[in-house]
Amino acid sequence: MLCVVGARPNFMKIAPVMRALREAPEPVRVRLVHTGQHYDEAMKDAFFRQLGLPEPDVDLGVGSASHAVQTAQIMERFEPVLEREDPACVVVVGDVNSTLACALVAAKAGRAVAHVEAGLRSFDRTMPEEVNRVLTDQVADLLFCTEPRAVENLRGEGIEEGRIHLVGNVMIDTLLRHRELAVPPARTLARHGVDPAVIEGAEGYILLTLHRPANVDDPAVLRRLIKTVRGISDAVPVVFPVHPRTAARIEAAGLGDLMGARRIVRLPPLGYLETLGLMAEARLVMTDSGGMQEETTALGVPCITLRENTERPITVEQGTNRIVGSDPNRILAAVDHVLANGAQGRVPQLWDGRAAERIRDVLVSWLNGRAG
The missing domain is CATH 3.40.50.2000 (Glycogen Phosphorylase B;)
Structure with a gap:
């Protein structure tokens, strides 16, 4: 086989x-x-x-x-x-x-x-x-x-x-098998030269990932998203492992300065155990990844999906995931709701x-x- x-x-x-x-x-x-x-x-x-x-x-x-x-x-x-x-x-x-x-x-x-x-x-x-x-x-x-x-x-x-x-x-098979091996967020940050104090404290942090063409290939959309994230980071720190393709688009669009906010923690691409650790301990995950919608559902971590649709509707039906697209008002409303209400939802059958x-x-x- x-x-x-x-x-x-x-x-x-x-x-x-x-x-x-x-x-x-x-x-x-x-x-x-x-x-x-x-x-x-x-x-x-x-x-x-x-x-x-x-x-x-x-x-x-x-x-x-x-x-x-x-x-x-x-x-x-x-x-x-x-x-x-x-x-x-x-x-x-x-x-x-x-x-x-x-x-x-x-x-x-x-x-x-x-x-x-x-x-x-x-x-x-x-x-x-x-x-x-x-x-x-x-x-x-x-x-x-x-x-x-x-x-x-x-x-x-x-x-x-x-x-x-x-x-x-099977993604959840892998997650459950490795959950106890996940790298603590503070160790991941320290390994990449970031003071863990940035995310420590009662307010927690938001984990962000972006890589879909609809979000990163159009400079106007990418600028809108980064500006929205920068505003969110004033309230809650945002940890952002940047996909190589996304990094290239940020630089090409001249958005590097927007990424310079102290409370946006920019990291290189991470291994599975580092990503799992950050995801499991996050107060909220913002992503356009299909897999992360599933993983956050299994972990009971609230997820805001920066897309207009999802091929994983069960994550929405079970109450853990909210679909908001790239509109700043929808994103901010979803973030406010999650920060006010915390985690909700159930783990799907099987x-x-x-x-x-x-x-x-x-x-x-x-x-x-x-x-x-």
């Missing part, structure tokens, strides 16, 4: 699946392919080490490029690997370009495809991830869903019932740390049926 990763969110999703397959009563032979889609090699190494993932058996070394070029290069380099390895099944996770590219190559070669985190929909085709999700689900043979709404989406798209499996959320075991059971049953 070949498991594919390409970008940082994939690492957290594939780690528990590979572990479960290797620890099965009759262990499944698993090989790991890293497409190299994520270009930060130092961060890749940190994530592999922290999550206990083995070094990739194959690294395609694709690197950063446009969506079309990157997808094409992954397909071209993955095809000979597929022919050489001849797996019974290719397991892809999430919604990045690597997910779709390897699923297409496998499907065209007549190999089975399993999609972990299937059925999530934002219903916004301007998002590249949405296109990747929809197309991957159409070619997948086994579709593993995190929430009931995803199952409904797949049924509505004509996916046969026997291909759909509600298993829970987000219990055992999703990978359920995926393993389905895959092993499928393999046995195929052998029979």
Whole structure:
């Protein structure tokens, strides 16, 4: 069986699946392919080490490029690997370009495809991830869903019932396994030359992440968001690990001075355990990340999503997440509400740390049926 990763969110999703397959009563032979889609090699190494993932058996070394070029290069380099390895099944996770590219190559070669985190929909085709999700689900043979709404989406798209499996959320498997290992926020700040006193005290801090094109590619939108965050930081300190792409956009738009507020703590990209520590202890998380919407839900930390939609509606339905877009008035109103009312909400069904075991059971049953 070949498991594919390409970008940082994939690492957290594939780690528990590979572990479960290797620890099965009759262990499944698993090989790991890293497409190299994520270009930060130092961060890749940190994530592999922290999550206990083995070094990739194959690294395609694709690197950063446009969506079309990157997808094409992954397909071209993955095809000979597929022919050489001849797996019974290719397991892809999430919604990045690597997910779709390897699923297409496998499907065209007549190999089975399993999609972990299937059925999530934002219903916004301007998002590249949405296109990747929809197309991957159409070619997948086994579709593993995190929430009931995803199952409904797949049924509505004509996916046969026997291909759909509600298993829970592997991201939460990883979170629960590593929660006690999370790096304390003060240690993370000190490691990067920041006085922990900036975030210490009864008021706590807000954790911010930004990377979606809709938020960072338009200088006007980015300026509006940064100005809003600067205003919020007057009341509560904001810790901001800056994605490399976002950092480039901030500099290109000449917004560096706005980031100079004493209570905006700018950090470089962080490893999983550092991010988990900051997220778990935050008074509030502001993000445009899909994964963080889920992780904050599991942690019981309030989340404000800086997007107009979400492919993870269960985080809103359970009461932990608020969708506000990039409008300053909506953002400020949501922040005021959360700071006044604190954490609310519930953890969804099957987000219990055992999703990978359920995926393993389905895959092993499928393999046995195929052998029979």
